[in-house]
Amino acid sequence: MAKAIKAEGISKAYQLGDFGTGTVSRDLERYWARLRGKEDPFLKIGETNDRTLKGESDIVWSLKDINFEIEQGDAVGIIGRNGAGKSTLLKILSRVTAPTTGSVKVKGRIASLLEVGTGFHPELSGRENIYLNGAILGMRKAEIKRKFDEIVTFAGVERYIDTPVKRYSSGMYVRLAFAVAAHLESEILVIDEVLAVGDAEFQKKCLGKMNDVSKGEGRTVLFVSHNLGSIRQLCSSAMLLSNGNLLTSGPVEDTLSQYLKSSITNGSLDNYKYQGTMVNNVKFVEFSINNVIDKEAVFSPSETLTIRVKYNCITYLPKFRVSINFYKDSILISTIHDKSWPAELKEGEYSATFSIVGNFLRPGNYTIGLGGHDGDPISEGKDWLYLDEVYSFTITNEWSELNDFSGRGLVNIPKII
Amino acid sequence: MTNPEEHWDLEIKPANTLLDLKLKDVWQYRDLLFLFVRRDFVSFYKQTILGPLWFFVQPIITILVYNLIFSSLAGIKTDDVPAPLFYLAGTIIWNYFADCLIKTSTVFKDNAAMLGKVYFPRLIMPLSIVCSNLIRFGVQFILFIVLLLYYVLAGYHISPNAGLLLLPFLILMIAALGLGFGMIISAVTTKYRDLSFVVSFGVPLLMYTTTVIYPLSEVVKKYSSYSWVIKYNPLTAIIETCRYAFLGKGSFTWDLLLYSAVFTVIILFTGIVIFNKVEKTFVDTV
Numbered sequence: 001m002a003k004a005i006k007a008e009g010i011s012k013a014y015q016l017g018d019f020g021t022g023t024v025s026r027d028l029e030r031y032w033a034r035l036r037g038k039e040d041p042f043l044k045i046g047e048t049n050d051r052t053l054k055g056e057s058d059i060v061w062s063l064k065d066i067n068f069e070i071e072q073g074d075a076v077g078i079i080g081r082n083g084a085g086k087s088t089l090l091k092i093l094s095r096v097t098a099p100t101t102g103s104v105k106v107k108g109r110i111a112s113l114l115e116v117g118t119g120f121h122p123e124l125s126g127r128e129n130i131y132l133n134g135a136i137l138g139m140r141k142a143e144i145k146r147k148f149d150e151i152v153t154f155a156g157v158e159r160y161i162d163t164p165v166k167r168y169s170s171g172m173y174v175r176l177a178f179a180v181a182a183h184l185e186s187e188i189l190v191i192d193e194v195l196a197v198g199d200a201e202f203q204k205k206c207l208g209k210m211n212d213v214s215k216g217e218g219r220t221v222l223f224v225s226h227n228l229g230s231i232r233q234l235c236s237s238a239m240l241l242s243n244g245n246l247l248t249s250g251p252v253e254d255t256l257s258q259y260l261k262s263s264i265t266n267g268s269l270d271n272y273k274y275q276g277t278m279v280n281n282v283k284f285v286e287f288s289i290n291n292v293i294d295k296e297a298v299f300s301p302s303e304t305l306t307i308r309v310k311y312n313c314i315t316y317l318p319k320f321r322v323s324i325n326f327y328k329d330s331i332l333i334s335t336i337h338d339k340s341w342p343a344e345l346k347e348g349e350y351s352a353t354f355s356i357v358g359n360f361l362r363p364g365n366y367t368i369g370l371g372g373h374d375g376d377p378i379s380e381g382k383d384w385l386y387l388d389e390v391y392s393f394t395i396t397n398e399w400s401e402l403n404d405f406s407g408r409g410l411v412n413i414p415k416i417i
Numbered sequence: 418m419t420n421p422e423e424h425w426d427l428e429i430k431p432a433n434t435l436l437d438l439k440l441k442d443v444w445q446y447r448d449l450l451f452l453f454v455r456r457d458f459v460s461f462y463k464q465t466i467l468g469p470l471w472f473f474v475q476p477i478i479t480i481l482v483y484n485l486i487f488s489s490l491a492g493i494k495t496d497d498v499p500a501p502l503f504y505l506a507g508t509i510i511w512n513y514f515a516d517c518l519i520k521t522s523t524v525f526k527d528n529a530a531m532l533g534k535v536y537f538p539r540l541i542m543p544l545s546i547v548c549s550n551l552i553r554f555g556v557q558f559i560l561f562i563v564l565l566l567y568y569v570l571a572g573y574h575i576s577p578n579a580g581l582l583l584l585p586f587l588i589l590m591i592a593a594l595g596l597g598f599g600m601i602i603s604a605v606t607t608k609y610r611d612l613s614f615v616v617s618f619g620v621p622l623l624m625y626t627t628t629v630i631y632p633l634s635e636v637v638k639k640y641s642s643y644s645w646v647i648k649y650n651p652l653t654a655i656i657e658t659c660r661y662a663f664l665g666k667g668s669f670t671w672d673l674l675l676y677s678a679v680f681t682v683i684i685l686f687t688g689i690v691i692f693n694k695v696e697k698t699f700v701d702t703v
Contacts, residue, residue, distance in 0.1 A: 006425075014701060019608055027608075091700070095536035098431050098697035105425040118534045123460040132456055135449035136535055164463070 003107065004188055004220040005070040005093070010102035012063040012088050012244075062088040064244045065102070072107070072187075075214035075221040077231035077252060079259050080241035086224045087192060089241065090114060093222065094190050108187025108220075111138050115192070117177030122166035126157055126176055129165050133180045147183045154209075155179035175202055182209045188220045189213060201406065210234055226365065228256055228298070228394055274371070276385035281317050282345075282372055286310040287391050297393035301363055301403040305356040309338075309370065313345045317374070319381070320345040322352045325369035325388075328361075328410050342374050342381070359402040359412055367392045432697065442538040449537055453545035458552055472556040476512070480504040487630045496632040496666040498575075499568050505561050506660050507629035513554040513588075514595045514652060515620050520546045521599025522616050525607050525695075529703045539696035540689075543600055547592045554588070565663065580662030580669065587655050590678060593685040594651060600688035607699040627652045632660075633668045651677040651684075 015023075063085045070076055078086050091097050093104060094112030119136040120129050130151055134144040144151075152158055155175040157168070165173055191210070207230055214221040214234065225231050231238060231252065238255035240247040248258050274284070288308050289297060299305060309322055319342035326333040338352035368391040375381025399405040403412055443450075462468045480501050487493045488500040495503040521543045525532065528542060569575055606613045627650050628636075636644045647653055654677040660667035 019702065024609070091533075092429060095429060096533055097700045098429065101431055103431075104429040106427040106429065107425055110427065112535060115534045119531045121456055121460055123463045124456060128456070128459070132452045135446070135452045136531070136537060138446070138537065141448040141452075 002072045003069050004072040004074070005068075005107075005222075006105045007066055007068050008103055008105075010063060010066045010089075010092060010099040010104060011061060012085075012092060012097075013059050013100045014062050015059055061244050063092070063099070066241075066246050068239060068246060068249055070220060070222070072220055073214070073218040074237060075223065075235045076249075077235035077238035077255075078222060078224045078241065079226075079228070079231060079238055079255065083243075084241040085244040086241055087114075088244075090190055090192050090222070090224055106188065109138065109185075110188040110190065111181075111184045111186035112190040113137075113181045113192065114190075116174055116181060120165055120173070120177060123164055125164055126152075126161045126168070129176070130180055133177065134183075137181060137184055138186065139184065143185065151176075151179045151183050154182060154205075171202070178202075178206055182206070182213075186219070188222070190222045192224045193226065204405075207233060228259075228365075229363070229397055232256065272387050272390060274385045274387045276371065276373075277383040278317070278320075278372065278385040281315050281383075282311055282313055282320065282385060284309065284311045284370060284390075285349075287368070287370060289391070289393060292393075297391070299393060299395055300398050301361065301395050302358045302398070302400065304358045305361075307354040307356070309352045309354075310349070311351070311372075312349050313347050316347060317345040317383075319343065319374035319376075320372055321374075322370075322372045323386075324354060325371075326361075327367045327369065327388075328364055331410060333361075333410050341376050357414070359400075360414065361395050362403065362407070362410060362412055363395045363397045364410075365392065365394050432694075439538050439540070443540050443544070446537050446541055450541050450545050450548065453541065454548045454552065457545070457549035469556065472553055473560050476505060476508055476557050476560060479508050483508070483630055493631050494635055496634060496660070496664075498660070498664050498666050499573060502561075502564055502568055502664065503632075503660070504630065505564055506663065507627075507656050509554060509557040509561060510591060510656050510659060511624055511627060511629045511652070512557070513550055514591050515624070516550045516553070517547050517592060517595025518599045518602075519616065519620060520550070521596055522602035522606065522613065524599070524603050525699050525703050526603075526610075526613075529700070533700045540692070543596055543603075543692070546599075547596050550595075551588075551592065561663075575663070576665030577663050578661075578665060580658060583658060583662060583674075587659055590655055590681045591652070593681045597681070597684035597686075597688035600692040601684070604688075604691040604695045604699075607695050608702040626650050628656050632666075633657050637668075648673065649676070651680040653677075 017023075066085075066089065078089065080086050088097075090112065091114070092099050093106075094110065094114060096112075096114070117133065119133055121132065124132065130148065131141065131144055135141065152161055155172075155178070157172050157176055160168060160172065165176070168176070210221065210223070211234060213219050221234070223231065223234055235252045237250060238252045239249040240255050240259050248255055272284070286293060286309070289305050290299065290303065291306075291308075307324065309324070311322065313320075321342040322338040323335055324337075325335050336354055338354065367389050369386060369388040370390045371384060371386030373381050373384035373386075375384075458469075462471055465471060467474075483504040484500050487504075488495065520527075524542045524546065532539065532542075565575065602612055602616055624630075626647060628647065633644070633647060633653060636647050654670075654673040657667045658669050658674055661669035
């Protein structure tokens with residue numbers, strides 16, 4: 001198979017902090033060093049990009065010496081936690097910014113979709129924006145003209161095509177923008193999480209379209225997403241980035257499971273720094289759902305979810321109960337407790353169990369915040385401890401009578417039949 | 418290198434070579450240039466009743482005010498040319514230059530959101546600004562011609578001459594000057610924005626060192642020892658040549674025009690080179 005992309009040792013350094021009077025002298029120093037043909041003195045002391053640690057230097061390497069090759073017709077997912085360097089990599093591939101060192105060689109036209117509707121002008125009509133956006137993405141006018149009807153049909157906005165897009169609903173706006181992008185004819189397509197828009201029906205349509213692009217038309221697709229479900233569905237292989245380094249690349253299943261293992265989200269709770277007044281009283285040890293601790297936390301919507309939290313009481317507490325926050329797409333769905341009323345807690349090991357009925361959570365990605373406090377149903381309490389994002393899991397896209405595809409929202413409201 | 422695998426269409430590298438202007442890329446994206454110009458033009462008068470007529474309003478009001486203050490009140494002579502005509506000629510040229518400069522100088526900052534998300538040859542943006550403003554200039558130029566015809570019909574003696582042949586060349590020079598200065602400033606302000614403050618108050622002041630509201634002959638007469646400041650402003654020669662071509666009045670010399678032309682070429686060239694140097698990574702600092 002022919003290669004479509006070949007990256008050789010690409011690195012990207014960023015300067016942290018504010019630019020101002022204080023940074024001028026350093027800029028001059030760097031400029032002077034480069035003039036004399038020496039190595040940039042500040043890049044030498046650059047640090048790996050771990051946002052949680054306080055560093056010495058304010059130059060960080062967002063990407064460090066990345067090498068990979070992608071074959072023509074491959075659909076490659078790029079995964080990694082926030083700040084792993086995924087977006088920087090996409091920016092370099094789409095030529096928005098240049099690498100600090102290294103180079104990427106590309107065969108064929110490359111088009112990137114880091115955002116839907118780039119360059120849409122609110123005052124212009126849908127028709128005018130299709131042409132403008134298409135041209136921004138690199139299409140020729142004749143090409144857009146040829147595909148115009150197809151784009152409008154795909155977006156489903158025939159009626160509004162001569163109305164300024166500022167009057168569009170946000171959904172229509174996004175549909176139109178994606179429709180333009182989906183009809184790009186480049187050999188390589190670089191996509192950044194644009195699917196996190198639109199309703200379920202449109203998302204499915206987009207995924208289908210992207211599937212056609214990569215599998216049907218044999219074009220190369222690079223796709224960044226936090227939605228492991230769509231990565232699995234679309235991509236044949238994947239690359240895992242962590243703190244600017246390429247950890248692994250290979251078949252999608254292998255990489256995904258490596259990601260879930262490596263991600264510090266799930267698994268042992270030892271490394272976490274909890275906040276609150278009770279951090280010295282209680283220590284959480286383990287969090288699991290259906291006994292899944294550190295593997296892929298992926299569940300079918302119909303499964304009953306049994307959550308088990310193991311925790312130790314280090315010093316005696318007169319009143320305590322465990323609380324769990326459920327987030328979906330950063331929206332707090334609910335807080336649940338292990339007991340209705342806080343109870344006395346003596347030194348020792350404990351575990352709390354929660355159950356969530358099947359077909360209650362709708363498909364998607366969930367994160368969990370874990371904590372505890374001495375509040376009760378009628379008063380707030382005063383002591384607590386808490387930490388966000390201790391665990392994440394995915395509910396798969398499996399549709400059934402009780403988990404209706406056309407339904408929207410975060411949860412299925414149980415109905416009495 | 419016969420191995421087909423070794424053929425690559427594109428190589429993404431840390432820095433541009435100094436003179437790689439990617440004009441081929443710009444040509445590839447010419448439709449985008451056209452669409453940007455169209456966007457600027459159309460969005461200018463959307464939701465207005467007068468529509469494109471608004472292009473006329475600004476210069477008309479400007480020359481009315483100038484006429485009142487500089488001609489009637491201050492009594493600055495206008496080379497025996499009717500004052501409104503004299504001011505209009507200077508104003509539309511100055512406006513074209515100033516609009517190109519100011520818009521281009523903030524091009525990275527204004528379009529950071531879009532330029533941070535998608536690649537197209539960055540040179541397209543400043544070029545589209547120059548073209549958009551050229552349309553505006555063209556419309557205002559029609560106004561000038563109408564006013565000129567009015568004065569001819571009213572019996573004023575105005576003698577257009579062969580200097581008119583220089584007109585396309587003069588317009589090109591104004592555009593190139595505005596573009597060149599604008600690109601230099603835009604490139605220099607991507608990291609430290611200090612210079613943009615200078616632009617915002619400096620450009621309107623700069624107008625007074627250009628022969629927009631007074632003729633060069635008056636300056637030479639009154640302040641002969643300082644008139645070189647005005648003379649060596651590259652726009653002076655352009656405006657004076659224009660006035661000379663259309664109205665038959667004004668100080669036109671080949672020396673001064675040649676000086677302006679050389680100056681323009683240097684500025685444009687410097688602008689493109691500096692712009693080209695920062696375009697790849699400005700997203701990180703803007």
